[in-house]
Amino acid sequence: MEDFMDFCEGIGKTLNCKIGVYDLKGNLICGEDVGYLNTDDMLIKDGLTYIKCDKVIVSVSSLLSQDAVNLLKLIIYNVYEKEAANLMQPIEYILKHDVPYESLKGRYEGYKALYIKCNEDIEDVLLNVYSGYNVEFVKDENGIYLIKKFEDDENEANSIINGIWDEKGINVIIGSGKTVKGEYTIKHSAENAKISAYLAERLGFKNGYFIYEKMVIYDLINGLRRDFLEKLFSSIDNDFLNILRDRELINTAEEFLRCDLNISEAARRLYIHRNTLLYRIEKIKLMTGLDIKAFEEAMVFKLLITVYRLKFS
DNA sequence: GGTCGGGCTCCATGTACTGA
DNA sequence: TCAGTACATGGAGCCCGACC
Structure with missing residues (x-):
């Protein structure tokens, strides 16, 4: 009009x-x-x-x-x-050109975009997996968008990750946008999917499925001004930076956080005694002042690690 | 017959101490 | 720095009786 x-x-x-x-x-x-x-x-x-x-x-x-x-x-x-x-407009045109979001409202309702981040050629694997299905692929310089109506996106994403590993021996990161609905268009979904995959890679993940809803906080941090963060880090004790460079301590802390602060589970996964884990957590506390056994302090610790990884590593 | 609360047991976890 | 041990604590599951 x-x-x-x-x-x-x-x-x-x-x-x-x-x-x-x-x-x-x-x-x-x-x-x-x-x-x-x-x-x-x-x-x-x-x-x-x-x-x-x-x-x-x-x-x-x-x-x-x-x-x-x-x-x-x-x-x-x-x-x-x-x-x-x-x-x-075909989906490839929509994703690669400056198509206004407004003009996309009402299209692709119920669809969702995944972004498979991989620099290798994996298109043949995807074509095999989705042969006979209503799905669209769009390649760009760093990966492939997959546009589809999903019943169980997490399950399918994990199947893709395993399939590519089995056939090509390649690790891939898959990011996911939200399902298209109302003001949220297929272009939003694709952008969020790509951001999720990009952030996951920056955070050090080699493979896995990353949903934008769970990556929002990292997107927010990524958008912060670097000079502001430099100022923030300059006021933090050097011991904290030493922890970030200590692979053993940082792995211990991150596994503990992944286990929802469960000492026994984290110790099992790390193949160390629970008391060893407690000892290392205590060491982190001495160096940073943060007791990561407590939720709020664990959250601060996690945020600082994330900021460092996204903006300074 | 269904629901709720109390008591019991088992197991996972936390803490403190000790020794290699 | 790490592992082993003993003890305390708390949650989950189960059973049973009281109540509606």
Whole structure:
């Protein structure tokens, strides 16, 4: 409809007259209400020119020659094609060009975008996995978007990760956007999927499935100004930076956090005695002042690690 | 018959201490 | 620095009786 509005304004200025575009029932679609008359081709009456173009009547407050009418028809059909092209844009065009979010509302409802981050050629594996399914792939420089209606996206993503590992021996990170609904378009979903995969890689993950809802906090941190964070880190004790460089301590702490602060489970996963784990946690406390056995202090610790990884490593 | 609360047992976990 | 041991604590599951 924007194109029709541009059309009315442009032609109106050029011909120094008023233009109105009506549907075949006489309802004004855009432009000025200069009067409506139905016609099968063109009609000149009372100083006005009425031109039928497919499903609209264009009324012009001026007498036009046949050549001018033909030229106008040509322009109108061109506008039509442009509008149609907007509605028919393939997903690749949508993801790679500056298509307004507004124009995508109502399309791809219920679909979701995944972004499979991988620099190797894995398209053949995906085509095999999804042979016969309604799914679209879009490649870019760092991976492949997968657009589909999912029943169990996490399960499918893990199948993809395992399939690519089995067939190619390659680790991949998969990011996921949210399901398209209302204001949230397929372009939003694809962007969020790519951001999730990118952030997961920056955080040190080699493979796995990362949902944007769970990555929002990292996206937020990633968007913070570097100079602000440098100022923040300059006020932090050097011992904290030493921990970040101590692989054993940092692995211990991260496993403990992944186990929801469960000492026994973390010790099992790390193949160390529970008391060894407690000893290391105590050491972290001595160096940072943060007791990561307590939820709030564990959260602060996790945030500081994340900021360091995303912005300084 | 279904629901709720109390008592009991088992097991996982936390803490403190000790020794290699 | 790490592991072993003993003891305390708390949660989960089960059973049973009281109540509606």
